Amino acid sequence: MVDAQVTGIFPRSSRLVKATRDYDRNVIGWNTLIPIIREDSCETIEIQRSNGFKYINDGMYLWQDIFRPFTEGVKGITAGALTRWFDNNTFYRKPVIENLEPENHDAFLHRYIFLDLLEDYEKKVILPGLYTFASLSSQGYSRDLIFDLAGIMAVELRDLERRGVEVFQFNEPSLVYRNPKLPEMDEIREAYEIVRRSTGNTIILHTYFGDASPIIEDLLDMPVDYIGIDFYATEFMEIKDVSFHKGLLCGCVDSRNSYIEEPEKIVELVNRIEESMAPRDIILAPNCDLEFLTKDIAKKKVEILGKVKRLLGGD
Amino acid sequence: MFETYEIGSLPKPRWIVKALRREKLSEEDFKKMREWSNRVGVSSEEIERKIREGTAKRKEIRDFAALFNIRYMESAGLDYVYDGEARRIEMYEYPVKYIEGIELLDWVRSFDNKYYRKGVCMDKPRLKRPYHVEEFLFVKEHARRGIKVPVTGPYTLADWSFNEYYYHPDFFNIRESRYRAKEEFVFDLAREIIRPNIIALVNAGARWIQIDEPAATTHPEEVPLFVEAFNEVVKGIDAKFSVHICYSDYSLLYPHILDMKVDHYAFEYANSGNYDRTLSLFKEYGDKKEIGLGVVDVHRDELESPELVKERLLHAYHFLEDYIIYANPDCGLRTRTLEVAYEKLKSVVKGAQMAREEI
Numbered sequence: 001m002v003d004a005q006v007t008g009i010f011p012r013s014s015r016l017v018k019a020t021r022d023y024d025r026n027v028i029g030w031n032t033l034i035p036i037i038r039e040d041s042c043e044t045i046e047i048q049r050s051n052g053f054k055y056i057n058d059g060m061y062l063w064q065d066i067f068r069p070f071t072e073g074v075k076g077i078t079a080g081a082l083t084r085w086f087d088n089n090t091f092y093r094k095p096v097i098e099n100l101e102p103e104n105h106d107a108f109l110h111r112y113i114f115l116d117l118l119e120d121y122e123k124k125v126i127l128p129g130l131y132t133f134a135s136l137s138s139q140g141y142s143r144d145l146i147f148d149l150a151g152i153m154a155v156e157l158r159d160l161e162r163r164g165v166e167v168f169q170f171n172e173p174s175l176v177y178r179n180p181k182l183p184e185m186d187e188i189r190e191a192y193e194i195v196r197r198s199t200g201n202t203i204i205l206h207t208y209f210g211d212a213s214p215i216i217e218d219l220l221d222m223p224v225d226y227i228g229i230d231f232y233a234t235e236f237m238e239i240k241d242v243s244f245h246k247g248l249l250c251g252c253v254d255s256r257n258s259y260i261e262e263p264e265k266i267v268e269l270v271n272r273i274e275e276s277m278a279p280r281d282i283i284l285a286p287n288c289d290l291e292f293l294t295k296d297i298a299k300k301k302v303e304i305l306g307k308v309k310r311l312l313g314g315d
Numbered sequence: 316m317f318e319t320y321e322i323g324s325l326p327k328p329r330w331i332v333k334a335l336r337r338e339k340l341s342e343e344d345f346k347k348m349r350e351w352s353n354r355v356g357v358s359s360e361e362i363e364r365k366i367r368e369g370t371a372k373r374k375e376i377r378d379f380a381a382l383f384n385i386r387y388m389e390s391a392g393l394d395y396v397y398d399g400e401a402r403r404i405e406m407y408e409y410p411v412k413y414i415e416g417i418e419l420l421d422w423v424r425s426f427d428n429k430y431y432r433k434g435v436c437m438d439k440p441r442l443k444r445p446y447h448v449e450e451f452l453f454v455k456e457h458a459r460r461g462i463k464v465p466v467t468g469p470y471t472l473a474d475w476s477f478n479e480y481y482y483h484p485d486f487f488n489i490r491e492s493r494y495r496a497k498e499e500f501v502f503d504l505a506r507e508i509i510r511p512n513i514i515a516l517v518n519a520g521a522r523w524i525q526i527d528e529p530a531a532t533t534h535p536e537e538v539p540l541f542v543e544a545f546n547e548v549v550k551g552i553d554a555k556f557s558v559h560i561c562y563s564d565y566s567l568l569y570p571h572i573l574d575m576k577v578d579h580y581a582f583e584y585a586n587s588g589n590y591d592r593t594l595s596l597f598k599e600y601g602d603k604k605e606i607g608l609g610v611v612d613v614h615r616d617e618l619e620s621p622e623l624v625k626e627r628l629l630h631a632y633h634f635l636e637d638y639i640i641y642a643n644p645d646c647g648l649r650t651r652t653l654e655v656a657y658e659k660l661k662s663v664v665k666g667a668q669m670a671r672e673e674i
Contacts (some may be wrong), residue, residue, distance in 0.1 A: 012424065017430055023428065259479045261484070266486075273485075291423070293420040
């Protein structure tokens with residue numbers, strides 16, 4: 001089975017760019033801005049629907065970066081210094097973490113998702129990966145921290161599942177970026193066990209910006225349904241002999257270049273993956289957030305995914 | 316020892332931005348324009364009259380902005396000045412407009428509600444015309460101090476652009492196909508765009524050129540490519556060259572940067588506060604270039620005192636022993652207010668003077 005999904009924050013339209021600038025300059029207020037944001041979200045939902053995507057994301061228009069809802073909504077986490085987002089010319093606010101209380105955490109994340117706009121669709125929500133969150137925070141990675149974050153995420157997943165979300169994706173670029181010195185994978189796996197126990201719905205762990213081949217077996221041991229691989233950072237030839245006993249989220253469209261991929265080349269990649277790695281099933285996807293592109297180009301990339309899905313008989 | 320300079324960009328005053336956009340300036344704007352002009356020693360009478368009448372041409376406004384910045388830096392006491400990049404939108408979009416083969420796209424987000432226009436390389440880059448000579452000649456005509464010209468480097472221009480012309484990804488050899496595409500792009504920019512610009516500047520009389528490469532360490536495996544491209548730009552050109560790289564892990568530059576044909580490093584230190592980590596690299600590798608020491612942080616409004624600047628300079632002086640050290644901010648001051656940027660520059664100058672007296 002082949003499906004297609006988006007993997008992160010969607011770019012903003014020119015109209016929304018202008019509106020957010022006007023908002024920052026106090027030219028317009030929130031009540032004027034929010035309908036424009038919702039309009040972008042509706043358009044992004046429609047782009048996915050019309051290209052045959054089964055699980056739909058709202059474009060994450062209320063997320064200033066992948067951590068920001070948590071720095072705004074979780075007691076003990078605040079937004080810190082502006083920091084470069086891996087090897088991109090984009091930045092995020094470093095989460096400053098002090099005294100987390102996962103046992104007293106109340107679900108809030110639904111306020112950052114346009115669930116009403118997704119009412120008619122099967123819903124997908126994308127979240128910061130537990131290891132990436134911990135390692136990029138002011139504290140840095142520790143066993144205690146990743147377990148606390150897992151506790152908070154578990155509360156959110158339970159709540160979002162009740163609200164109809166069917167697919168949860170955790171973005172974990174830090175697991176593969178420049179051969180990190182990772183702690184015991186057991187700790188990360190145990191943290192994801194906490195998350196796993198909170199929902200029976202689909203969980204994807206997506207890696208990008210780096211080479212997944214050195215830790216591919218560890219990834220396949222994670223208690224999740226799909227592993228995501230960025231095929232612009234991981235050489236297919238280096239993982240082709242891996243027996244992929246989970247689903248594969250196949251990062252086959254490049255979100256960091258405007259180059260429009262040839263569908264036939266992606267089809268060839270997918271065919272080779274199926275032949276040699278035999279994943280349980282495949283989700284075609286951009287390698288990372290499409291927000292590195294302009295909205296027009298992002299739309300074209302989604303259309304490519306739709307076309308590849310059709311070519312592979314995934315309608 | 317401890318000569319002073321600014322890295323490149325200065326704040327763009329609201330009254331200049333509004334005048335360039337043909338927006339109506341308030342009386343408060345005119346008042347601020349007059350106050351600041353008096354403070355730095357430039358007459359604003361004529362440009363104010365023309366703005367009020369609606370007869371000010373864009374070139375006249377830009378000339379005024381450039382002259383204002385020159386005097387701003389001179390009155391702060393800097394030894395080397397330029398025009399604060401008054402004529403440039405910013406360091407990426409400005410040069411790209413002069414490059415045939417790179418098309419500017421719509422906005423992409425940098426962070427929060429901040430955006431920049433990204434270019435895409437669609438054809439082999441060709442220079443429409445050298446784009447820094449006119450601004451340099453204006454500075455040369457008016458400056459009363461030494462001149463250092465900032466120029467965006469080829470590696471950063473390539474890294475911050477999409478690359479459709481050279482890039483044809485091969486899923487079965489992805490790293491190689493991406494690296495080769497980047498290599499060709501960077502070298503074409505070095506040869507066809509940046510080098511002719513620099514030759515034109517040197518022919519016009521420029522003697523010190525700073526090549527800005529903030530992306531230099533973004534992809535560690537490409538640092539040798541950054542170094543080779545730099546050398547391609549400057550080879551055989553008789554001028555002093557510095558390289559400015561900010562917000563980076565400078566250890567990633569070594570040992571490759573030892574092969575760079577450069578005279579001077581302008582790195583950032585005050586932002587991290589960890590001077591020894593970078594200074595140790597120079598000693599460890601016996602790298603004897605001139606050091607432009609970032610002694611004030613450009614991302615905070617808090618002013619560094621002249622005493623703190625002096626301490627930082629003397630610390631580097633004693634740590635490195637026999638290096639030539641300059642005093643400068645970490646990076647361009649464009650994100651600060653005119654007031655904060657001015658006070659920071661004055662601290663740099665005063666601190667350098669105090670340090671000089673103690674050696």
